[in-house]
Amino acid sequence: MSVIWILVGFSVAVAAGFLAAFIWAVRAGQYDDKYTPSVRILFEEEEKTSTFDEQPNSNAEGSTQNGDGHDTVRQ
Amino acid sequence: MSVELKYSAREDEKADAQSATTSSSICFHCGTPAESSAVQFDGKIFCCAGCRSVYQILSDSQLCRYYDFDKSPGSSPTLRPAQRFEYLDDPLIAKQLIDYADGNVAVLTLHIPSIHCSSCIWLLENLHRLDKGIRFSRVDFLKKSLLVRFAQDKTSVRAIVSLLSSLGYEPELNLGSLNRPTPTDNRRSLYLKIGIAAFSFGNIMLFSLPEYFDASRQDLASRNLFGYVNLLLALPVAIYSSSLFYRSAYQGLRKRVINIDVPIALGIAVVFLRSAVDVILGIGPGYFDSMAGLVFLLLIGRLFQDKTYDALNFERKYQAYFPLAVAVRTGGRETSVPITALRPGDRIVIRNNEIIPADSVLMAGSARIDYSFVTGEAHLVPKDVGELIYAGGKQTGSSIELEAVKEVSESKFVQLWNDFGGPERTKTRLLTLSTTVGKYFTLGILAVAISTAAYWMLYQPSLILDAVTAVLIVACPCALALAAPFAFGTAMRLFGTQHFYLKNSGVVEALSRIDTIVFDKTGTLTETSTTSVHYAGADLTSIEQEAIASVAHGSTHPLSQAIVRHIGAQAIRPVTDFVEIEGEGIQGTVGSLHVRLGARPFACGNGPSTEEDTGRTNVYVALNGRCTGSFEFVNRYREGIREALDQLGRQHHLAVLSGDTTRESGRLNDLYPNFVEMKFEQKPADKLEYIKELQRQHKRVLMIGDGLNDSGALWQSDVAIAVTEQSNAFSPACDAILKGDSVKHLAQIMTFTSTTIWIVYWSFAISLIYNIVGLYFAVQGALSPLLAAILMPLSSITVVVFSTFTTRALARSRGIG
Numbered sequence: 001m002s003v004i005w006i007l008v009g010f011s012v013a014v015a016a017g018f019l020a021a022f023i024w025a026v027r028a029g030q031y032d033d034k035y036t037p038s039v040r041i042l043f044e045e046e047e048k049t050s051t052f053d054e055q056p057n058s059n060a061e062g063s064t065q066n067g068d069g070h071d072t073v074r075q
Numbered sequence: 076m077s078v079e080l081k082y083s084a085r086e087d088e089k090a091d092a093q094s095a096t097t098s099s100s101i102c103f104h105c106g107t108p109a110e111s112s113a114v115q116f117d118g119k120i121f122c123c124a125g126c127r128s129v130y131q132i133l134s135d136s137q138l139c140r141y142y143d144f145d146k147s148p149g150s151s152p153t154l155r156p157a158q159r160f161e162y163l164d165d166p167l168i169a170k171q172l173i174d175y176a177d178g179n180v181a182v183l184t185l186h187i188p189s190i191h192c193s194s195c196i197w198l199l200e201n202l203h204r205l206d207k208g209i210r211f212s213r214v215d216f217l218k219k220s221l222l223v224r225f226a227q228d229k230t231s232v233r234a235i236v237s238l239l240s241s242l243g244y245e246p247e248l249n250l251g252s253l254n255r256p257t258p259t260d261n262r263r264s265l266y267l268k269i270g271i272a273a274f275s276f277g278n279i280m281l282f283s284l285p286e287y288f289d290a291s292r293q294d295l296a297s298r299n300l301f302g303y304v305n306l307l308l309a310l311p312v313a314i315y316s317s318s319l320f321y322r323s324a325y326q327g328l329r330k331r332v333i334n335i336d337v338p339i340a341l342g343i344a345v346v347f348l349r350s351a352v353d354v355i356l357g358i359g360p361g362y363f364d365s366m367a368g369l370v371f372l373l374l375i376g377r378l379f380q381d382k383t384y385d386a387l388n389f390e391r392k393y394q395a396y397f398p399l400a401v402a403v404r405t406g407g408r409e410t411s412v413p414i415t416a417l418r419p420g421d422r423i424v425i426r427n428n429e430i431i432p433a434d435s436v437l438m439a440g441s442a443r444i445d446y447s448f449v450t451g452e453a454h455l456v457p458k459d460v461g462e463l464i465y466a467g468g469k470q471t472g473s474s475i476e477l478e479a480v481k482e483v484s485e486s487k488f489v490q491l492w493n494d495f496g497g498p499e500r501t502k503t504r505l506l507t508l509s510t511t512v513g514k515y516f517t518l519g520i521l522a523v524a525i526s527t528a529a530y531w532m533l534y535q536p537s538l539i540l541d542a543v544t545a546v547l548i549v550a551c552p553c554a555l556a557l558a559a560p561f562a563f564g565t566a567m568r569l570f571g572t573q574h575f576y577l578k579n580s581g582v583v584e585a586l587s588r589i590d591t592i593v594f595d596k597t598g599t600l601t602e603t604s605t606t607s608v609h610y611a612g613a614d615l616t617s618i619e620q621e622a623i624a625s626v627a628h629g630s631t632h633p634l635s636q637a638i639v640r641h642i643g644a645q646a647i648r649p650v651t652d653f654v655e656i657e658g659e660g661i662q663g664t665v666g667s668l669h670v671r672l673g674a675r676p677f678a679c680g681n682g683p684s685t686e687e688d689t690g691r692t693n694v695y696v697a698l699n700g701r702c703t704g705s706f707e708f709v710n711r712y713r714e715g716i717r718e719a720l721d722q723l724g725r726q727h728h729l730a731v732l733s734g735d736t737t738r739e740s741g742r743l744n745d746l747y748p749n750f751v752e753m754k755f756e757q758k759p760a761d762k763l764e765y766i767k768e769l770q771r772q773h774k775r776v777l778m779i780g781d782g783l784n785d786s787g788a789l790w791q792s793d794v795a796i797a798v799t800e801q802s803n804a805f806s807p808a809c810d811a812i813l814k815g816d817s818v819k820h821l822a823q824i825m826t827f828t829s830t831t832i833w834i835v836y837w838s839f840a841i842s843l844i845y846n847i848v849g850l851y852f853a854v855q856g857a858l859s860p861l862l863a864a865i866l867m868p869l870s871s872i873t874v875v876v877f878s879t880f881t882t883r884a885l886a887r888s889r890g891i892g
Contacts, residue, residue, distance in 0.1 A: 004297055008304060012278065019274045026266045036216040039193045040200070043144075 104130050105243070106147030125152040129242050133198070136205055141198045148194035150243035160240070161411040162400030163233035168413045172232055172248075180210065183223045183232060185246035187239065190219045199244065206230050206238055221246075250397035250414065265319075265381070269374045272316040275308040276367035282308075283364045287861055302354035302361065309363040313347040316370050319377070335513030335556050338520055342551025343370065349544040362548055362860050368868045369553045372875070380560035382567065384576050396467075397483075401425070401432050404476065414483050426474040427628070433466050433479045434486045440475030441653065443629070444468035471629055473649050508584055508835060509559050513552070520550045527854045542856035549849035549858055553867065554842030554874040558835050559584070562878040566831045569886045574814035575824055582810045585794045587828035588775050591728045593766065593792070595780035608641040612696070612704010619698060621648060622665035627672060629653050629663060634694055635672070638706055660694075671697040678702065715819030720751065722822035728774070732757045732765060732788075762788040779813075779821075823891060830885055838878045845870030 025031065101108060102122035114121040117134065121127040129149055133141055141148065162168055175182040190199070196214045199221050203209045208230025212223045221244075223235055239246055282301040317340070324340035327333065343366060350361025402424040403412040409424060414432045417423070422438065425431055431444070442458040446468045458464055464477065466486035524546045531539045563580035570577060577583065615623070624642040627635040629650055653663040660673015671678045678695035679702035693705040723729060730752040754765065766788050769776050778792035781799065789795040789809060797809040798818060813821070849866050852858045 005300070008282075008300065011281070012304065015274060015278055019270065022270045022274075023267060026263050026270065029263075031263065031266050033215045033217065036196060036214055039196050039216065042193070043197055 101147060102126050102151075103142070103147060104149040105151045106149075107151070123151055125243070128152070132205070132242065138198060138201060138204060141194050144194040144197055145192040148192050150189040150191075152241055152243040152245070159411070160233045160236050162413050163236055164231065165400075165413050165416070167416065168399060169232045176227065179227060180224060181227050183225065183235065185221050185223065185236070185239070185248075187219055187221050187244050187246050189244050190214060190216065190221070195244070198242070199239075202235075202238070205242075206234060209235065248399050250399060262381075265374065265378055268316040268319070269371065269378065271311050272367060272371040272374055275312045275316075276364070276371045279305050279308050279364045279367050283360060283860075283864065286360045287864070298360070299354075299357065302357075305361065305363040306351055306354050309347060309350070309367060312367045312370050313343060316374065317343045320373070332510065333514040333517050335509040335516070335552060337513065338517045338550070338552050339373065339556055341517075342547055342553075345544055345547040346551070349548065360860050362863050364860070365548070365863045365867045368864075369551060369871065372868065372871045373553055373556060376557040376560040376875070379564040380580050382564060383579060384571070396430060397432060398430060401429075417479055417483055419480050419482065421479045423477050423479060424474055425470045425477060427471060429470055431464055431466050431468050431470065431477065432486075433483045434481040435464055435466075435477035435479045437462050437464055438476045438478050440473060442475045443471050443653075443655075445471050473651070473653070507559075507581060508832070509556065512555065512839060516552050516555060520547070520552075523550070523850060523854070530854075531856070538856040542854055545853035545856060545858040546850060549853045549863060549867065550846055551867070552842070552846075554845060554870040555839055557871055558838030558842065558874050558878050561875050562831050562835045562838065562882050565879050565882040566827065566886070569883070569891050570824060573820050573824065573891055574817040575820070576812045578810045582794060583828050583831055585810070586777065586825065587832045589727065589777040589794060589825070591730070591769055591774040592723060592777045592779065592825075593769075593788075594729070594731045595733075595762070595778065595788070608637050608706055608708055610641070610704060610706050615703065618666075619668065619703075622668040622670050622698075623672065623696060625650050625665050626653065626661060626663040626670040629655070629661065634706075634708065635661065637708065638672070638694065641706065669699050675705075719819045719822045723825060724751065727777075727825070728752070730754065730765075732762050759787055763791055766791045820891075823889060827886060827889060827891055830889075831882060834878055834881050834885070837881070838874045841877060842870055842874050845873070 100120060103119040104121055104126035107122045114124055114127045116127045116130065119130070121130065126149060129152060133139055163172075170176075173181045173183050187199075189195070196216060199214050200212055202212045202223065206225075208228075209223055209225045212221060214221050221239075225235065236246055236248070282305050285297070285301065320336045320340045320343060323334065323336040327337060346362050346366045350363050350366070353359045353361040397414065400411045400413050401417060402409045403417070404422040404424055412421070417433055423432070423435065437458050437460050439460065442462075442464060444456045444458060444464060446456060446465075456468070463480070466483065524543050527542050527546055528539050531542055560580065563583040566583045567577045567580045570583075620642045624639050625648045627638040627642075629635075648665050650663040650665055653661070655661045656673075656677070660671060660677035662669070662671040662673075664670070672694055675693070675695050678697040693707050695705045696703050720729065732754050733756075754761075757765070766776055766778060770791070770793075775794075776792045777794045777796065778789050779796045779798060780789050781797065789797070794811070795809040796811045796813050798813050798815055845866060849858070849863075849870075852862060
């Protein structure tokens, strides 16, 4: 029956790992706003232009900003 | 549940917009009906230049996906001079607004009331595409706040605020935004407590399984092992997760109140100590599983109860009315100066509808000050040059120049404010149900424990400890403590769908005890929307309309305000020679037009002063002495109000307090059923006194007002409800906010609060049955851990399920939610 000692050790360690992950998530503020992420996740990845951006805007500066912005948001 | 809150304001606006016009002439940006003066750009229609400019900014930066998520999502920006945010360049102000800065990157949190849809979130989180200095921005939708991280060398607070304003997302900046304390970690620590309790609960159950199946009797080694593991797992639950019950019990006892948390804290402590002793002495496995499960459920109840409407503000702080800056004239130039930096001797310029920030002396201009949100008196106080004007008033009419005599912080205003309900509302008059029941319950349990001890003392002293601890464990009133949070919490959420937003779930209970309802007539019962006004007479040119609106704008009389809204003029122009004669009318000159508005003899010089025709009021218009026509107001009382009053009157004493003269009583008598008590010519102090008098007669008073006026009476009442048309940009002193068109549901709501109380009583009864069963075993010293582990969570879960589902089902059958 001494194998039970090993099993208890493992099961508690695994559970404690999840607990630590939960504590980290709360401390990191993941539970502060429980609504906005549900909207945010539906925003499509960039590049596709809007149906309202009819004439392709050849503004070079605008498109570089696009790229930058994308990276920043995903930080 | 809470989604309704978020979209409600918007949907209503859109519904109004659509009913008023065909969909083809709706502004592409903001969705308001675009009239003949519509601006066309890029093949789209805009209602004004502001909306067009937002579209232009977005289209230049290829941000038009903004219009993909929601139809016409925008808000029209306020067009005001660019130097308006000059004061944000002041390092002192900027520093107080910024949450955190390391010299390089700074973090700023702004409250933006106009956030309302997913397009808003998308645009505001893509701000870095409009301003390269912005590194990152994130919206908290429920709090309507935006967090911006920006490079301090590339952009500034002023640039960000100006950008947001130009997009129609003007942040709310007032004295209250300075040095705002960082949001407390209350919620976070509650989540941590729940998480830890859940972790321990699950694992303890796992290690207790052998015990449940009676499998560990043969294997003492593993039994001891599991016992110690459980003890270890239970330790954080007993110490950390339960700490809020100990604290609440301690606070209660210090105030000599036995609240429901006293037996809970006692139960948790006893169950932990008894189980620890059992394990250490090898007597048994203890009751750790029951304990962890109960703490977990109780904490969930706490979370459910603590729901609040983050975007709504129920506190009335004067800081929220004060601007951050004021225009100061030095030499010939006007600069924007932070009001905290205002010194005696400074010359300040106050425009129409601006607040006087410091006690000062009038130097030039005609001052007519509206002190309504200090004193609740809605009439204007005229002041002459050289007179002292106290801070907190709002100038109405043309701009004035003042010389400050005191610093803002030394103003008499703060004192005045404190006299009129500034300090926190403390509600000790109504004891909560849980407190009352908790008291008797605790006393009952102690009695049972003592008699058990006495009984075993006589017959078998060795069983005393066993039996007494078992009594305290099984009697832990967990189910009792869960019934109220779940029933009231559910009711509060359901009321939210009816646009009735409560400050906290305790208000449900307070409402159910109300026996007297006092209505403040202003704005509560009548509808103050443009639909009830129409103009009859000679056609007016747009210049004439603007002139009428400008003159009417100078008066706070509700009829004048309604005329301003009805005309919806683009600009308010300066008015000279403005005179308001109470009870008759107003006059003033705009450019070359002399405008007189008011009763027939005042404006047109003939005819009777009051029309015999009931139910309508006419405001006559004379331009340069020529009578052109009249605005007709059909006094539209809110739809369904009569029925609501009839129903309310069956169970409550009703009263209406009106500031109007008795002349109007005839019309009001028509509207209200005769059981309604009516009082006229009530000054704010009279209203306050009336409420106090009712309370002296031991009445429990609900006051319904518009939240801005009569704050004293609202504050004095047992429950205060503010009725408002738009719930987002509003900070009244009240316990609940009710949307104007939901007033008709008031009767249903009041009845339902009593139903909720009955549901709580029934839940109490259920939990008592479980307790009696448990006690039957406990007094005999025969409470096995297995029995406790089944009985205790079962009773809690039954109560939670019963109170939640019954509340929902009954609400549905009555058309709420």
